Amino acid sequence: MARIGVFICHCGENIGETVDCTKLAEVTSRFPGVVKSVDYKYMCSEPGQTLIKEAIKENRLTGVVVAACSPRMHESTFRKTCSEAGLNPFLCEIANLREHCSWVHEKSEEATNKAIDIVRALVEKVKLNEPLYPIKVPVTKTALVIGGGVAGIQAALDIANGGHKVILVEKNPSIGGHMSQLSETFPTLDCSQCILTPRMVELAQHPNITLYSYAELESLDGFIGNFKVKIRKKAKSIDENLCTGCGLCTTKCPVKKIPNEFDENLSYRKAIYVPFPQAVPNKPVIDRENCTYYLKGKCKICERFCPTQAIRFDQQDEIIEVEAGAIVLATGFDIKRADFFPEYGFGKYKDVIDGLQFERIASASGPTLGEIRRLSDGKIPKKVVFIACAGSRDPAKGIEYCSKICCMYTAKHAILYKHKIHDGQAYVFYMDIRAGGKNYDEFTRRAIEEEGAKYIRGRVSRIYERDGKLIVVGADTLMNARPVVIEADMVVLATAGVASPGSEELAQKLHVAYDQYKFFTEAHPKLRPVETNTAGIFLAGACQSIKDIPESVSQASGAAAKVCGLFSQNELTRDPLIAVVNRTAPPLYSTCVGCFLCQSVCPYQAIEKEEIKAKDGSVIKIIAKINPGLCQGCGSCVALCRTKSIDLLGYTNRQIYAEVDAILNTL
Amino acid sequence: MDRVKQKARDLLDSNKVQVVIGYEEGTDGTARPVFIMDSKNIDKLIFNDRCYHNLAVYLTKVEVEKIGRVAVEASLNTLKGIVKLASEGQFVFEDIDILGVNRNGELYEFASLDEVIDYIDQHPVEYSPEEISLLRKIESMTREERWEYWQEEFSRCIRCYACRAACPNCYCDACIVDINQPQWISPTPDALGNLEWHIIRAMHLAGRCVNCGACAKACPVDIPLNILNLKLAEEISKNFGISEEFLLTNYPLAIYDPNDKENFIK
Numbered sequence: 001m002a003r004i005g006v007f008i009c010h011c012g013e014n015i016g017e018t019v020d021c022t023k024l025a026e027v028t029s030r031f032p033g034v035v036k037s038v039d040y041k042y043m044c045s046e047p048g049q050t051l052i053k054e055a056i057k058e059n060r061l062t063g064v065v066v067a068a069c070s071p072r073m074h075e076s077t078f079r080k081t082c083s084e085a086g087l088n089p090f091l092c093e094i095a096n097l098r099e100h101c102s103w104v105h106e107k108s109e110e111a112t113n114k115a116i117d118i119v120r121a122l123v124e125k126v127k128l129n130e131p132l133y134p135i136k137v138p139v140t141k142t143a144l145v146i147g148g149g150v151a152g153i154q155a156a157l158d159i160a161n162g163g164h165k166v167i168l169v170e171k172n173p174s175i176g177g178h179m180s181q182l183s184e185t186f187p188t189l190d191c192s193q194c195i196l197t198p199r200m201v202e203l204a205q206h207p208n209i210t211l212y213s214y215a216e217l218e219s220l221d222g223f224i225g226n227f228k229v230k231i232r233k234k235a236k237s238i239d240e241n242l243c244t245g246c247g248l249c250t251t252k253c254p255v256k257k258i259p260n261e262f263d264e265n266l267s268y269r270k271a272i273y274v275p276f277p278q279a280v281p282n283k284p285v286i287d288r289e290n291c292t293y294y295l296k297g298k299c300k301i302c303e304r305f306c307p308t309q310a311i312r313f314d315q316q317d318e319i320i321e322v323e324a325g326a327i328v329l330a331t332g333f334d335i336k337r338a339d340f341f342p343e344y345g346f347g348k349y350k351d352v353i354d355g356l357q358f359e360r361i362a363s364a365s366g367p368t369l370g371e372i373r374r375l376s377d378g379k380i381p382k383k384v385v386f387i388a389c390a391g392s393r394d395p396a397k398g399i400e401y402c403s404k405i406c407c408m409y410t411a412k413h414a415i416l417y418k419h420k421i422h423d424g425q426a427y428v429f430y431m432d433i434r435a436g437g438k439n440y441d442e443f444t445r446r447a448i449e450e451e452g453a454k455y456i457r458g459r460v461s462r463i464y465e466r467d468g469k470l471i472v473v474g475a476d477t478l479m480n481a482r483p484v485v486i487e488a489d490m491v492v493l494a495t496a497g498v499a500s501p502g503s504e505e506l507a508q509k510l511h512v513a514y515d516q517y518k519f520f521t522e523a524h525p526k527l528r529p530v531e532t533n534t535a536g537i538f539l540a541g542a543c544q545s546i547k548d549i550p551e552s553v554s555q556a557s558g559a560a561a562k563v564c565g566l567f568s569q570n571e572l573t574r575d576p577l578i579a580v581v582n583r584t585a586p587p588l589y590s591t592c593v594g595c596f597l598c599q600s601v602c603p604y605q606a607i608e609k610e611e612i613k614a615k616d617g618s619v620i621k622i623i624a625k626i627n628p629g630l631c632q633g634c635g636s637c638v639a640l641c642r643t644k645s646i647d648l649l650g651y652t653n654r655q656i657y658a659e660v661d662a663i664l665n666t667l
Numbered sequence: 668m669d670r671v672k673q674k675a676r677d678l679l680d681s682n683k684v685q686v687v688i689g690y691e692e693g694t695d696g697t698a699r700p701v702f703i704m705d706s707k708n709i710d711k712l713i714f715n716d717r718c719y720h721n722l723a724v725y726l727t728k729v730e731v732e733k734i735g736r737v738a739v740e741a742s743l744n745t746l747k748g749i750v751k752l753a754s755e756g757q758f759v760f761e762d763i764d765i766l767g768v769n770r771n772g773e774l775y776e777f778a779s780l781d782e783v784i785d786y787i788d789q790h791p792v793e794y795s796p797e798e799i800s801l802l803r804k805i806e807s808m809t810r811e812e813r814w815e816y817w818q819e820e821f822s823r824c825i826r827c828y829a830c831r832a833a834c835p836n837c838y839c840d841a842c843i844v845d846i847n848q849p850q851w852i853s854p855t856p857d858a859l860g861n862l863e864w865h866i867i868r869a870m871h872l873a874g875r876c877v878n879c880g881a882c883a884k885a886c887p888v889d890i891p892l893n894i895l896n897l898k899l900a901e902e903i904s905k906n907f908g909i910s911e912e913f914l915l916t917n918y919p920l921a922i923y924d925p926n927d928k929e930n931f932i933k
Contacts, residue, residue, distance in 0.1 A: 588840055588841070591839075591840060591841040591846070593757075593838060593839050593840055594756050594757070595755040595756060595757070596755070596756050597755065597918045597921050598921070600917075600918060600921045600922050600923075601920075601921035601922075603923070622756070640920070640921055642839055642843060642871045643839045643840070643841050643842070643843060643846070644843060644846055644851065645841075653848075653849060653851075654848060654849050657849035657851075658849070661849075
């Protein structure tokens with residue numbers, strides 16, 4: 001026989017002012033099965049909780065209804081209270097009198113009556129509650145980090161230094177990401193490579209880290225703590241164990257005119273190449289799309305010169321299967337390129353370049369060895385126009401967000417330019433200067449006040465070429481929209497930052513949510529910014545939204561902390577509020593008919609096939625089975641199942657039916 | 668028809684199948700399903716406009732499974748039922764022999780499931796002018812009139828579940844109306860119980876129904892269930908923008924497609 005206790009909280013005046021709690025306690029005490037009903041000013045307080053604990057023991061309660069605030073607020077509090085008094089925590093239910101009644105109604109008899117109905121529904125439900133026990137799943141203490149830019153590097157190092165194994169997958173031949181392309185970094189102007197490359201080397205040499213460069217995620221199965229990962233290691237066409245990275249092959253390769261991606265296509269590389277001198281791993285790959293041997297079937301000059309016979313023309317892509325307990329996504333970002341800005345002559349005029357190209361030109365290791373020169377004729381540009389918000393914050397261009405880093409790097413570009421060309425003049429067209437961050441505003445002030453950059457608030461309507469000059473036509477909105485025409489030698493567009501190519505496909509492989517711009521979505525914008533909605537998959541860096549280096553690194557360390565927290569236990573404990581497929585007596589075994597339509601509706605890929613076998617091993621029936629590690633208890637399958645063969649524990653069909661029935665029968 | 672019979676005979680004689688499911692002459696000028704296990708009875712097989720039963724309905728029955736391998740005389744509607752059932756994992760397509768018959772009773776052979784789907788795709792559903800005009804008539808009613816209309820229609824229902832028995836997609840071992848913990852739908856043939864039954868039947872078939880009309884033809888009290896199905900088919904294609912061919916092997920209410928025409932899911 002059910003012995004239910006009802007505990008009514010006044011929540012100070014939140015509930016007590018609107019609902020007659022004394023009457024509520026009196027009426028509910030007469031409900032069938034209710035053996036104790038009391039009201040109290042603050043049930044969540046220490047004395048309130050003690051009240052519940054003592055009542056459980058004294059009245060030998062089999063179920064508890066706490067009529068208080070939203071279960072989101074204190075369900076765990078009261079379940080813990082019950083647990084401490086020896087009652088299974090899942091035999092405690094919360095009747096939400098605050099959000100569902102007192103906060104939305106005036107003080108009245110009807111409000112009290114509604115409260116009575118709410119409690120009645122929960123009393124009927126709790127009578128059908130069954131004890132549930134937390135689910136334990138083992139944890140594979142290896143993390144997979146996808147993306148080897150600064151965020152991926154930081155996350156990998158932090159997790160590895162925490163004593164756990166890390167597998168880092170980078171799609172390019174070298175780790176380093178966009179940061180390795182940068183000249184100097186704001187707001188301190190320290191050399192990007194000088195601070196990054198030691199980290200890259202540390203990563204490569206770390207005993208806990210396995211690096212797969214030139215590799216991509218092939219597929220992902222499994223769930224938090226137990227991911228099964230397939231990695232496609234693209235054929236580098238060299239034997240990495242034999243290659244010493246001497247670089248002779250690169251020197252001898254006759255294919256010279258391949259645009260160098262690392263230099264943003266401002267220089268050329270060979271068909272067998274190392275992307276940049278400090279690359280990690282510092283071993284070449286053969287670009288099969290451009291290699292003469294792969295195109296025409298002969299050449300093999302690199303093979304002839306290789307002192308260690310490390311060239312492998314017949315090497316195949318390799319699929320590596322690994323297990324991981326957690327995944328950090330750090331796939332970074334990209335920027336909009338030429339075809340996006342026809343009005344600025346981008347792609348048409350050689351001296352209209354993007355921010356990353358300017359970084360390469362300003363970089364000591366870049367195509368001009370750090371001298372700022374025009375790409376068209378190699379002359380020193382005396383007037384350079386920087387255009388911020390090229391594409392960003394522009395609904396007409398389909399990108400409504402702020403790319404965030406451009407204000408700062410444009411100020412940096414203006415400073416770098418002035419440092420290298422003392423008699424040059426930098427102009428910056430901007431919409432707003434967004435320089436929030438430590439020493440950021442001071443940095444932009446420095447660009448304007450000390451380095452003489454002329455900031456013009458307004459947008460550029462078009463750019464055209466005349467007599468070797470780029471005529472930049474814009475408006476100064478702080479001067480009554482006075483037209484501004486500048487004859488520039490070079491124009492740098494701070495083009496919009498966008499999600500890196502392939503983000504959508506990757507998100508679909510991982511079942512991670514992404515927004516309309518293909519950036520991965522965090523679980524909560526404020527309180528869970530480094531987690532995704534898929535348990536065990538975390539975010540680091542610009543793959544979530546455009547970020548600068550300090551932010552990327554912070555988030556990477558945050559993600560690493562989450563991973564280390566996850567790995568601090570041998571088993572994961574989860575709430576058992578998951579869906580289960582019913583089992584019945586033979587010959588039915590289950591009312592499930594195996595249509596598996598639930599499989600397609602499940603957002604978590606938690607539904608598998610289970611064979612019910614006879615003693616001789618023959619298959620009698622195939623039914624759905626829900627993986628408790630993957631199920632998040634959303635209930636989509638329960639709603640879809642035509643035969644009602646799936647039940648959500650804690651919210652079974654019978655419980656919900658009883659709850660609804662209790663409300664309807666009082667109307 | 669001779670080629671159909673010949674193939675059926677060959678299949679039985681060579682013991683490749685143990686039963687041929689087809690149509691035979693019934694009483695009072697009707698046609699009815701027949702199970703032929705001996706090839707000397709093959710001449711009973713017929714095919715004409717009176718053969719409206721969707722024979723796919725038998726393929727999920729345990730009793731039929733027990734006989735052995737099955738060959739089915741499959742009209743267009745039966746073919747649709749077969750494809751749908753195979754897509755819902757109720758049997759493996761290759762485990763069934765298909766004696767396809769076109770409208771004139773000529774044999775059609777299919778080498779693969781894809782060929783069947785192609786054939787179905789080339790022969791879209793044709794609704795009769797009577798069906799379309801009834802649907803438009805119901806659509807033009809006010810809400811209250813429509814409610815009255817269906818209440819009136821459903822009031823005749825005697826809950827014999829002939830509609831369920833005739834439908835190839837109603838293959839659940841335990842139908843929701845038979846589940847009593849909790850009792851979701853009242854089994855009583857009264858206004859509420861009948862309404863609940865027909866609404867839930869329609870919902871369970873939305874996006875799955877192959878529009879064969881077998882349910883309406885089976886109904887002893889002539890409730891126009893085919894009109895409900897027709898309306899559902901229209902709603903599904905309107906709201907999901909999905910082709911009939913796609914619907915045959917997919918369930919639009921349970922899929923996520925990044926290319927969906929609705930943006931809100933992204």
